[in-house]
Amino acid sequence: MASASCAHLDQVEVTELPEPVEGCEECLRTASSWVHLRMCLTCGTIGCCDNSPNRHATVHFRETGHPLVRSAEPGESWAWCYVDELGLAVPSG
Numbered sequence: 472m473a474s475a476s477c478a479h480l481d482q483v484e485v486t487e488l489p490e491p492v493e494g495c496e497e498c499l500r501t502a503s504s505w506v507h508l509r510m511c512l513t514c515g516t517i518g519c520c521d522n523s524p525n526r527h528a529t530v531h532f533r534e535t536g537h538p539l540v541r542s543a544e545p546g547e548s549w550a551w552c553y554v555d556e557l558g559l560a561v562p563s564g
């Protein structure tokens with residue numbers, strides 16, 4: 472699990488979740504719903520997962536190139552790199 476590595480950890484700026492997590496910012500704007508929440512580790516934007524109708528976390532990656540998200544679900548502390556398609560623990564900063 473430590474053998475595969477992500478080369479994008481230098482783009483991690485935000486690792487702590489906001490308190491509380493209000494929801495997917497774009498879905499709240501458009502009165503849509505989501506399944507699970509992700510947070511961009513570069514700018515802290517909350518987006519929704521790929522099981523959600525609007526997949527805003529992935530849209531955010533495509534629009535901004537911010538490579539890493541973490542789960543914003545309670546008790547979950549995994550991260551995902553879209554570029555490397557690699558799961559990892561949330562970096563400690």
Ligand SMILES: [Zn+2]
Pocket residue numbers: 476477478479480538552553554555
């Ligand atoms: Zn990476």
Ligand SMILES: [Zn+2]
Pocket residue numbers: 495496497498504505518519523525526527528
């Ligand atoms: Zn959304």
Ligand SMILES: [Zn+2]
Pocket residue numbers: 511512513514515516531535537
């Ligand atoms: Zn971002």
